[in-house]
Amino acid sequence: MSVDRNLSESEQQKLSALGAERLMQLGPNQSLDSLTKLLCQLLSAPTSLVTLLGPERQWIKASHNFTLTETPVDTAICRRTVERNELTIIEDTALDEEYRDSALVVAAPHIRFYAGAPLKTPEGRAFGCMCVIGYEP
DSSP states (O other), rough: OOOGSSSSSSHHHHHHHHHHHHHHHTOOOHHHHHHHHHHHHTTSSSSEEEEEEEEHHHHHHHHSSOOOOOGGGGGGTTHHHHHTSSSSEOGGGGGGTTTTTHHHHHSSOOOOOEEEEEEEEESOOOOOOEEEEESSO
């Protein structure tokens, strides 16, 4: 029996956030970096990321063609993917009600396209995502 079944949703979210923070402290991961590069090649996308979300920060665990290593969670487009726990595609972030004013859209890096898939715990809770981003709709 999983310990998680006895925890409230709030406690489960805290544990997921702590797990994401622990994963972030592990440092660079060459395999994930290779995976982001491969994803860009397969999808003809300029940028790909593996992100982890905590209560206040989004950490970029691995990336291809992206210089940021973290962002505030309130500007993180991956937050939608994690909160909904499903594939998310935003054809044009400049037209998206939630993200059109995001610093990541209106300023560098000027993200205009986003597609993300959640990373999940064995119990099915999302704690991060793998995504591709583009700079044109």
